[in-house]
Amino acid sequence: MNRIEHRACFGGWQDVYRHESEALGCAMDLAVYLPPQAERERLPVLYWLSGLTCTEQNFIAKAGAQRYAAEHGVIVVVPDTSPRGEGVADDPAYDLGQGAGFYVNATRAPWAAHYRMYDYVAEELPALVEANFPATAARAISGHSMGGHGALVVALRNPGRYRSVSAFAPIVAPSRVPWGEKAFAAYLGEDRAAWEAYDATALVASARERLPLLVEQGESDEFLATQLRPELLREACARAGHPLELRLRPGYDHSYYFVASFIGEHVAWHARALRA
Amino acid sequence: MNRIEHRACFGGWQDVYRHESEALGCAMDLAVYLPPQAERERLPVLYWLSGLTCTEQNFIAKAGAQRYAAEHGVIVVVPDTSPRGEGVADDPAYDLGQGAGFYVNATRAPWAAHYRMYDYVAEELPALVEANFPATAARAISGHSMGGHGALVVALRNPGRYRSVSAFAPIVAPSRVPWGEKAFAAYLGEDRAAWEAYDATALVASARERLPLLVEQGESDEFLATQLRPELLREACARAGHPLELRLRPGYDHSYYFVASFIGEHVAWHARALRA
Numbered sequence: 001m002n003r004i005e006h007r008a009c010f011g012g013w014q015d016v017y018r019h020e021s022e023a024l025g026c027a028m029d030l031a032v033y034l035p036p037q038a039e040r041e042r043l044p045v046l047y048w049l050s051g052l053t054c055t056e057q058n059f060i061a062k063a064g065a066q067r068y069a070a071e072h073g074v075i076v077v078v079p080d081t082s083p084r085g086e087g088v089a090d091d092p093a094y095d096l097g098q099g100a101g102f103y104v105n106a107t108r109a110p111w112a113a114h115y116r117m118y119d120y121v122a123e124e125l126p127a128l129v130e131a132n133f134p135a136t137a138a139r140a141i142s143g144h145s146m147g148g149h150g151a152l153v154v155a156l157r158n159p160g161r162y163r164s165v166s167a168f169a170p171i172v173a174p175s176r177v178p179w180g181e182k183a184f185a186a187y188l189g190e191d192r193a194a195w196e197a198y199d200a201t202a203l204v205a206s207a208r209e210r211l212p213l214l215v216e217q218g219e220s221d222e223f224l225a226t227q228l229r230p231e232l233l234r235e236a237c238a239r240a241g242h243p244l245e246l247r248l249r250p251g252y253d254h255s256y257y258f259v260a261s262f263i264g265e266h267v268a269w270h271a272r273a274l275r276a
Numbered sequence: 277m278n279r280i281e282h283r284a285c286f287g288g289w290q291d292v293y294r295h296e297s298e299a300l301g302c303a304m305d306l307a308v309y310l311p312p313q314a315e316r317e318r319l320p321v322l323y324w325l326s327g328l329t330c331t332e333q334n335f336i337a338k339a340g341a342q343r344y345a346a347e348h349g350v351i352v353v354v355p356d357t358s359p360r361g362e363g364v365a366d367d368p369a370y371d372l373g374q375g376a377g378f379y380v381n382a383t384r385a386p387w388a389a390h391y392r393m394y395d396y397v398a399e400e401l402p403a404l405v406e407a408n409f410p411a412t413a414a415r416a417i418s419g420h421s422m423g424g425h426g427a428l429v430v431a432l433r434n435p436g437r438y439r440s441v442s443a444f445a446p447i448v449a450p451s452r453v454p455w456g457e458k459a460f461a462a463y464l465g466e467d468r469a470a471w472e473a474y475d476a477t478a479l480v481a482s483a484r485e486r487l488p489l490l491v492e493q494g495e496s497d498e499f500l501a502t503q504l505r506p507e508l509l510r511e512a513c514a515r516a517g518h519p520l521e522l523r524l525r526p527g528y529d530h531s532y533y534f535v536a537s538f539i540g541e542h543v544a545w546h547a548r549a550l551r552a
Contacts, residue, residue, distance in 0.1 A: 062337050257285040
């Protein structure tokens, strides 16, 4: 792992590393915030998955999470949103290809060669972090939009692996909204049965662990009715008896101003679970 | 004033307005954060001046100041860093022309036609803000790098106008460092006597008001020794008996991670002066 950025921030360090990912078969940039407590002890880790068009930079520059991570003694790890590079398949649209990995393992050409973001986030990343940083195995996961979908899916599919999960404006039912239908058709093919493994509203029905879901959603979010549809998660959780706290916030949109406004509450909530 | 962005943020609104500036002779974008208290009362205003290459967007997206502004009930106003547009002179370099107004009134061609950022910030902006927003006439001013220079100069030249002034990594002596020498020669001409009106280290010698200067400076700032030189301000203040609190922060660089780490302390400090 090669450190390419190193910036003092709230008494700790906001770093970015470049490493060769086995799961993805390409070089990946990975942001890691080490709070001041990391100089003397191992700390729990909050993983953050970002949304469409983002890299590892957006959240670390805009969300202001470092203040809360320093307050609670939590490492924050932020991967990029897809494999990258000249040898990696891409598409000119913002919602497919690089910057739009959707946290799946692609099975269709040309995507299958590199687009294995599910394995990268669920398997490679925790192993890498716990081997290279002063991290304990206490993990939490969160994300925004496409990354909120990723956080819910990774947590629901891996019982016992995460102490807590939350999401900001997540794509809760990618199988049933345009962003997800387009990406899943490309990455996974037209057989919709294969899509269910990456759809939080399908996964709660069979979840073996009743990990409570915390979902933050702005009511003025421009994608609310078309792409996010939190009511589908509410219905699925009600049917399955899965615990969900859905916080609807009047006035808030889809931007990082929304994430910044509530990330402090989420970090505190994850910190309680991580230290319980 | 035409509102072009409107985003809920920490219970208030992070807005951006476009208006025709008289001082600059062009359309300008202006960011205004209205904390939740602005719905029911008039509030004091903190003006923030940004650095080279910035627009009104950088500070509002990256500094996380809205949280503290909401906590203390302070409006935050963030102008762009130069006149803009096709009819406005420019230079391919990042440190001259658009994005690099240096908060002066230019007197030389081709700059004199539009580059009157001093008048814009010191005169037009407070009048505009106090006429159009629920603002009192209690004003504070701060900024980063080129904007830290601007904040110090505007406050020092206008006794009684600002309750408090602070700066992050300011260019304290533009007459004596490469960034300032280049810009001042272009905007003001080669006669260095004209530069003193825009040089904080010169202005403290004749300041009629002993407004304390609060300066935050990272010790790992990549521009510390070449462009910022805070020791020149320390010497000038010592000679003049002008109060200065210079906070040197080990490890911190010139980035917004540095600004974000200490903006909360500055907002609290300004809020105390604004409400005194």
